[in-house]
Amino acid sequence: MNDDDVTVGPLSGPRPGQRAGTPGAGGGEPTGSEEAGRGVPDATVARLPQYLRALTVLAERGTETVSSEALAAAAGVGSAKLRKDLSHLGSYGTRGVGYEVARLVQQISEHLGLTQRWSVVIIGIGNLGHALAGYGGFASRGFGVVGLFDDSPAVVGKRVNGLVVRPLAQFEAAVADERPTIAVLAVPAAVAQRVCDRVVATGVSSVLNFAPVVLQVPEGVHVRKVDLASELQILAFHEQRRAALARAARLVPGAAPAGRGTSGEPEAAAVAGVVR
Amino acid sequence: MNDDDVTVGPLSGPRPGQRAGTPGAGGGEPTGSEEAGRGVPDATVARLPQYLRALTVLAERGTETVSSEALAAAAGVGSAKLRKDLSHLGSYGTRGVGYEVARLVQQISEHLGLTQRWSVVIIGIGNLGHALAGYGGFASRGFGVVGLFDDSPAVVGKRVNGLVVRPLAQFEAAVADERPTIAVLAVPAAVAQRVCDRVVATGVSSVLNFAPVVLQVPEGVHVRKVDLASELQILAFHEQRRAALARAARLVPGAAPAGRGTSGEPEAAAVAGVVR
DNA sequence: ACGACTTTGTGCGTGCGTTCACAAACGCTT
DNA sequence: AAGCGTTTGTGAACGCACGCACAAAGTCGT
Numbered sequence: 001m002n003d004d005d006v007t008v009g010p011l012s013g014p015r016p017g018q019r020a021g022t023p024g025a026g027g028g029e030p031t032g033s034e035e036a037g038r039g040v041p042d043a044t045v046a047r048l049p050q051y052l053r054a055l056t057v058l059a060e061r062g063t064e065t066v067s068s069e070a071l072a073a074a075a076g077v078g079s080a081k082l083r084k085d086l087s088h089l090g091s092y093g094t095r096g097v098g099y100e101v102a103r104l105v106q107q108i109s110e111h112l113g114l115t116q117r118w119s120v121v122i123i124g125i126g127n128l129g130h131a132l133a134g135y136g137g138f139a140s141r142g143f144g145v146v147g148l149f150d151d152s153p154a155v156v157g158k159r160v161n162g163l164v165v166r167p168l169a170q171f172e173a174a175v176a177d178e179r180p181t182i183a184v185l186a187v188p189a190a191v192a193q194r195v196c197d198r199v200v201a202t203g204v205s206s207v208l209n210f211a212p213v214v215l216q217v218p219e220g221v222h223v224r225k226v227d228l229a230s231e232l233q234i235l236a237f238h239e240q241r242r243a244a245l246a247r248a249a250r251l252v253p254g255a256a257p258a259g260r261g262t263s264g265e266p267e268a269a270a271v272a273g274v275v276r
Numbered sequence: 277m278n279d280d281d282v283t284v285g286p287l288s289g290p291r292p293g294q295r296a297g298t299p300g301a302g303g304g305e306p307t308g309s310e311e312a313g314r315g316v317p318d319a320t321v322a323r324l325p326q327y328l329r330a331l332t333v334l335a336e337r338g339t340e341t342v343s344s345e346a347l348a349a350a351a352g353v354g355s356a357k358l359r360k361d362l363s364h365l366g367s368y369g370t371r372g373v374g375y376e377v378a379r380l381v382q383q384i385s386e387h388l389g390l391t392q393r394w395s396v397v398i399i400g401i402g403n404l405g406h407a408l409a410g411y412g413g414f415a416s417r418g419f420g421v422v423g424l425f426d427d428s429p430a431v432v433g434k435r436v437n438g439l440v441v442r443p444l445a446q447f448e449a450a451v452a453d454e455r456p457t458i459a460v461l462a463v464p465a466a467v468a469q470r471v472c473d474r475v476v477a478t479g480v481s482s483v484l485n486f487a488p489v490v491l492q493v494p495e496g497v498h499v500r501k502v503d504l505a506s507e508l509q510i511l512a513f514h515e516q517r518r519a520a521l522a523r524a525a526r527l528v529p530g531a532a533p534a535g536r537g538t539s540g541e542p543e544a545a546a547v548a549g550v551v552r
Numbered sequence: 553a554c555g556a557c558t559t560t561g562t563g564c565g566t567g568c569g570t571t572c573a574c575a576a577a578c579g580c581t582t
Numbered sequence: 583a584a585g586c587g588t589t590t591g592t593g594a595a596c597g598c599a600c601g602c603a604c605a606a607a608g609t610c611g612t
Contacts, residue, residue: 045513049506076490095590096578112509113516127407134403137505182511206511214352222514224507229413230325231500233388235458235482237321238498240389371560372608
């Protein structure tokens, strides 16, 4: 079982058929039941890891406090967005000063559920699975890889990062012991759905899918997808559009792009100069 | 130069500090200059690869036409969304029938710029870089890997997927020959920015970044980021939230949450039931 | 040839996310 | 103690995107 014909890339978002927590139609959330952190927007959640990473860097550098402006710059977002994001999980900043780095790290970690240990299994130990198994960023963030599985005799039994690759046949039994919460699928597209079904049947409720297929899962199971081919195609789109713009600008030099009010986007020139 | 302490994961979107070429941005865009496909929303672009993949599967299966309903199901989206997405790049469907698979593949491919060949270089040939280099989905989609680079003597000179890994010192010279448009960065976080600067300096205008850092690039350069650690953290958030909900539901048995399936803790029962 | 059915394409309402802008809160200086 | 500069937190406006629902358009059956 190789991962070689597996892609990587993003695009996942909330499952289509369900909205999990959001009110919408039928059952409304008891809006103010718990404390803060109830209605944290998905977009915000997606950025929290970014903030956490930036904060960790700051903490290692010995920084005590940081302003929203500085942190936003480090995380590559706007300061207003950052402040609003942080406000969604409670206010832990001091006006006139900024945010206490250590406290903010703690708060974000708690909201992301990083204060507890999550067990992860990786299925499909090809090149990609191997890379994932060896990734050091897992343990440092509360994620513990507790199992590696593959079907191919070529890799079963091998030791990767201190763990022995077990045959997929042992998966169900192993799950009973190790109780992983998250499964990482790095298997070929052709078998991804089948493997996913087995995984879900064992009670794993979160799946990170690297195979270029849309997995069908029962309600209540979270799937995130990483698809490299899609990423490249999106980049290609922008490249192609850029090229088209440059072409157009060359043909119609007078009324180049409008909008910005000023002369032709510097883009065209820049591209022409840089690209060829 | 290993990629082992490199993360994978999504979250990229339009650059923050700049709006580069994106359509929706401020400018008005000379509406009718080109044909359709002018104002294709980013969200739509991000889904086009999905559609393309589903269509390819259908084509291989010999399907001639497909309805928006069927294609949407295969791609995991709503049919209305699909139709609106396709309408953004011109109408190529027949009412009462559906879309001609072959034609739609052609159209989407053109809009994504997949009709031409894009040259890709991969920098950092650790486990991840190795996996990427060996990924077969590149060539089949118009992406040609033309160069592999790394600093580590352990991998330089090795042959990976028909290409010899060259030292990073030769990068600039190689770019002059092979003129890649896209660079894939699978290097450790610590050196990612430095390497990125070199890459951008050579004229590469699109970067796919696997390192867990926010790359600073000049205007006009597109960066997409893939960050595994973030993905896991987002999954963890939902798991943690689910667990909190389950806890609350146990305490307040008023209305059980709609979400079927496993919650964080009661996992045990489900797993035990299935496994033994 | 005509009517009924199917499916696309899209106008419109709604909700979410982002951005702007500002008042409240805090520290620091005088 | 009071004023001043700084920074947070948030109310409000804007824009995008999603979903619904329907008319237009085309096919199929009779």
